[in-house]
Amino acid sequence: xxxxxxxxxxxxxxxxxxxxxxxxxxxxxxxxxxxxxxxxxxxxxxxxxxxxxxxxxxxxxxxxxxxxxxxxxxxxxxxxxxxxxxxxxxxxxxxxxxxxxxxxxxxxxxxxxxxxxxxxxxxxxxxxxxxxxxxxxxxxxxxxxxxxxxxxxxxxxxxxxxxxx
Amino acid sequence: xxxxxxxxxxxxxxxxxxxxxxxxxxxxxxxxxxxxxxxxxxxxxxxxxxxxxxxxxxxxxxxxxxxxxxxxxxxxxxxxx
Amino acid sequence: xxxxxxxxxxxxxxxxxxxxxxxxxxxxxxxxxxxxxxxxxxxxxxxxxxxxxxxxxxxxxxxxxxxxxxxxxxxxxxxxxxxxxxxxxxxxxxxxxxxxxxxxxxxxxxxxxxxxxxxxxxxxxxxxxxxxxxxxxxxxxxxxxxxxxxxxxxxxxxxxxxxxxxxxxxxxxxxxxxxxxxxxxxxxxxxxxxxxxxxxxxxxxxxxxxxxxxxxxxxxxxxxxxxxxxxxxxxxxxxxxxxxxxxxxxxxxxxxxxxxxxxxxxxxxxxxxxxxxxxxxxxxxxxxxxxxxxxxxxxxxxxxxxxxxxxxxxxxxxxxxxxxxxxxxxxxxxxxxxxxxxxxxxxxxxxxxxxxxxxxxx
Numbered sequence: 001x002x003x004x005x006x007x008x009x010x011x012x013x014x015x016x017x018x019x020x021x022x023x024x025x026x027x028x029x030x031x032x033x034x035x036x037x038x039x040x041x042x043x044x045x046x047x048x049x050x051x052x053x054x055x056x057x058x059x060x061x062x063x064x065x066x067x068x069x070x071x072x073x074x075x076x077x078x079x080x081x082x083x084x085x086x087x088x089x090x091x092x093x094x095x096x097x098x099x100x101x102x103x104x105x106x107x108x109x110x111x112x113x114x115x116x117x118x119x120x121x122x123x124x125x126x127x128x129x130x131x132x133x134x135x136x137x138x139x140x141x142x143x144x145x146x147x148x149x150x151x152x153x154x155x156x157x158x159x160x161x162x163x164x165x
Numbered sequence: 166x167x168x169x170x171x172x173x174x175x176x177x178x179x180x181x182x183x184x185x186x187x188x189x190x191x192x193x194x195x196x197x198x199x200x201x202x203x204x205x206x207x208x209x210x211x212x213x214x215x216x217x218x219x220x221x222x223x224x225x226x227x228x229x230x231x232x233x234x235x236x237x238x239x240x241x242x243x244x245x246x
Numbered sequence: 247x248x249x250x251x252x253x254x255x256x257x258x259x260x261x262x263x264x265x266x267x268x269x270x271x272x273x274x275x276x277x278x279x280x281x282x283x284x285x286x287x288x289x290x291x292x293x294x295x296x297x298x299x300x301x302x303x304x305x306x307x308x309x310x311x312x313x314x315x316x317x318x319x320x321x322x323x324x325x326x327x328x329x330x331x332x333x334x335x336x337x338x339x340x341x342x343x344x345x346x347x348x349x350x351x352x353x354x355x356x357x358x359x360x361x362x363x364x365x366x367x368x369x370x371x372x373x374x375x376x377x378x379x380x381x382x383x384x385x386x387x388x389x390x391x392x393x394x395x396x397x398x399x400x401x402x403x404x405x406x407x408x409x410x411x412x413x414x415x416x417x418x419x420x421x422x423x424x425x426x427x428x429x430x431x432x433x434x435x436x437x438x439x440x441x442x443x444x445x446x447x448x449x450x451x452x453x454x455x456x457x458x459x460x461x462x463x464x465x466x467x468x469x470x471x472x473x474x475x476x477x478x479x480x481x482x483x484x485x486x487x488x489x490x491x492x493x494x495x496x497x498x499x500x501x502x503x504x505x506x507x508x509x510x511x512x513x514x515x516x517x518x519x520x521x522x523x524x525x526x527x528x529x530x531x532x533x534x535x536x537x538x539x540x541x542x543x544x545x546x547x548x549x550x551x552x553x554x555x556x557x558x559x560x561x562x563x564x565x566x567x568x569x570x571x572x573x574x575x576x577x578x579x580x581x582x583x584x585x586x587x588x589x590x591x592x593x594x595x596x597x598x599x600x601x602x603x604x605x606x607x608x
Contacts, residue, residue: 002535003243005471006295006352008316008367012374013475020381020447021479025439028388032418033438035395039404166539168546169286228533228587232525235532 128153166242179244187241194234201226249413260456261574283553285546289539293465294351295371297328297343301460311460313375317341319355319365328369341365376454376464377472384450391415421445421589429593430600437596440483444476445589452534452581456574467584468535470527477527480592485519488599495601522595526588533584537577544569 131153167187205223209216291300300310312329319341330338331353344354344362353369354362370378391414394407407415426438451472454462466472496515498506505511544566551562 002294003239003470005474006367006371006469007364008369008371009295009373009469009471010475011368012370013377013472016377016381017447017475017479020385021440021443023385024388024443028385028392029418029439029442031392031395032388032415033422033435035399035404036415036419038399039406042404166289166536166543168543168550169289224583225587225590228529228583231533232529232587235536236525236528238536239528239532 124157128157131157166238183241183244186244187238190234190237190241193237194231197230197234198227201230249409252410253413257578260453260578261571283546283549285543285550288546289542292463292542293468293535293538295373295469296351297331297353297369297371299372299375299460299464313370313372315341315353316368316370317353317365318368320357372464373466373469373472376461376466377451379461380451380454380466381447383454384446387414387450388446391418418442421586425586425590426593429590429597431597433600436487437483437593440479441589441593441596444479444592445585448476448530448588449582449585452585453578455534455538456577456581465535465538467530468538470531473527473531476530476588477523480526480595481520481523483592484523484595484599487596489601491601491603492599522591526591530584530588533580537573537580541570541573541577544573 128150132149135149135153201223205219208219297315298310298312300308302309312327312332315324315326315328315331317324321340324339324341326338331341331343340355341353342355344350344352346354346362349362349364352364353367354364357363391411394411398404406412421442422434422438426441427434430437448467451466455465455467457463496519497512499511499515501511547566547569548559548563551558
């Protein structure tokens with residue numbers, strides 16, 4: 001009797017288990033398993049995104065560092081160039097001053113030369129007059145015309161100069 | 166159920182046969198499950214970090230062996246009825 | 247950790263409740279007019295079906311829930327409460343409870359030639375009523391858990407649940423990932439709802455059967471009809487969704503020709519198609535029935551020794567209570583294991599039927 005299934009019970013069991021199975025297969029277990037799978041893939045995706053973001057941060061940091069290093073090198077270069085330019089300008093100015101000085105020196109020298117020559121000429125003239133006077137005095141009488149006087153003097157001065165040199 | 170068998174006055178040999186059958190089934194189950202437990206203990210002793218797997222396998226195997234023993238008991242009960 | 251301690255408390259309540267069997271069994275003695283206490287009758291009364299739900303007996307008066315009787319007899323459809331059978335002294339409208347060996351305790355009527363026949367009996371018996379209650383509990387639990395996830399999807403924030411819902415999710419995902427997915431293989435999602443439903447159905451019915459008081463206490467899964475339908479479902483799932491290769495391997499397996507032509511292997515394989523679900527049915531039925539019977543027998547120890555002096559009786563009571571607690575623990579374990587084994591074996595059979603043609607030929 002225990003081993004003979006009762007018909008009514010068979011019917012009710014089939015009915016209720018089918019209904020329970022149908023309801024749970026539609027609204028019960030797939031919801032649970034799908035949600036858990038979704039959550040797992042969400043976690044997986046979040047982890048992947050976090051890893052990618054981390055890598056990106058690292059690469060950006062590297063770029064930043066490179067930029068800063070190159071900027072610093074630029075800075076050093078610019079400073080050095082500025083120093084060089086300054087030195088160059090100074091030396092140029094010095095050179096220029098020197099040349100200017102030399103030029104002025106030349107001018108002065110020329111001026112001096114011309115004044116010297118002028119002075120020499122004046123001196124010659126005065127000497128000539130003096131010597132004429134002296135000679136007049138000495139030779140008061142011999143020199144009658146002016147032309148003959150000057151000729152004589154000229155000859156005498158040239159001889160003096162030649163003998164001096 | 167074994168108690169009920171004892172209480173019943175054993176006159177016919179069907180009862181005796183069923184009772185002995187049920188007893189033998191119990192002996193078989195005892196030997197089977199005992200061996201399962203023994204090998205499970207040995208396995209755990211050999212590799213203690215597989216305890217979880219071995220325990221699960223032992224319980225499943227014990228359930229299957231007891232299923233066979235209960236076949237016999239159900240059959241004996243059937244004869245009794 | 248908090249959930250684990252809650253589970254332990256729940257299990258202990260089950261065990262403690264099932265250890266209350268002695269208290270509820272006290273009334274059984276009054277029921278039987280016979281001088282000797284028949285443990286067998288007590289056991290049979292507890293594990294078999296009935297037309298009313300007998301809760302207790304106080305001072306010889308039965309307190310039971312009358313359940314509707316729905317029979318289609320020779321005079322058509324009859325629907326009445328089983329209390330009417332009591333009132334009419336065991337008979338109503340031509341139907342009466344049979345005392346014969348064949349139909350003991352079932353509703354029968356007399357046909358034209360005076361012999362007892364069984365009408366079409368669709369009554370809501372104790373097992374059916376318990377089945378409906380337990381199905382309701384199962385639906386409430388699982389749909390409640392699923393609604394948590396539906397609500398989550400609406401807000402869009404995916405968080406892991408805590409407490410009871412987390413516990414249920416853990417069990418569901420454990421079965422899906424450890425039992426169903428490895429056994430079946432790639433199209434496991436088609437079979438997973440049935441297997442999960444079967445697991446929780448068997449588990450809840452087993453556990454409810456351990457509670458001695460209404461609404462528990464009915465021996466649902468220890469009834470051959472229930473397990474028959476469950477294994478029938480597995481049988482259909484295995485064979486209807488079995489691949490062509492599976493059927494080919496049954497009727498024309500890859501064995502030497504002298505095993506195929508006088509059909510030894512095909513017949514053995516074909517019988518195997520039926521014996522596997524049959525084994526499932528008998529395993530669950532026998533385990534649960536045996537558990538209930540042993541538990542009740544231990545309780546009946548008290549009453550068997552009742553007439554043999556107070557000393558023996560009191561010591562036997564102590565022994566009985568201790569054994570009852572132990573048996574209760576074993577019963578809870580067996581309930582969970584049997585549900586798990588049923589699901590595992592169904593998954594294995596379905597997986598074996600989803601076989602693809604092997605590419606390597608001998």
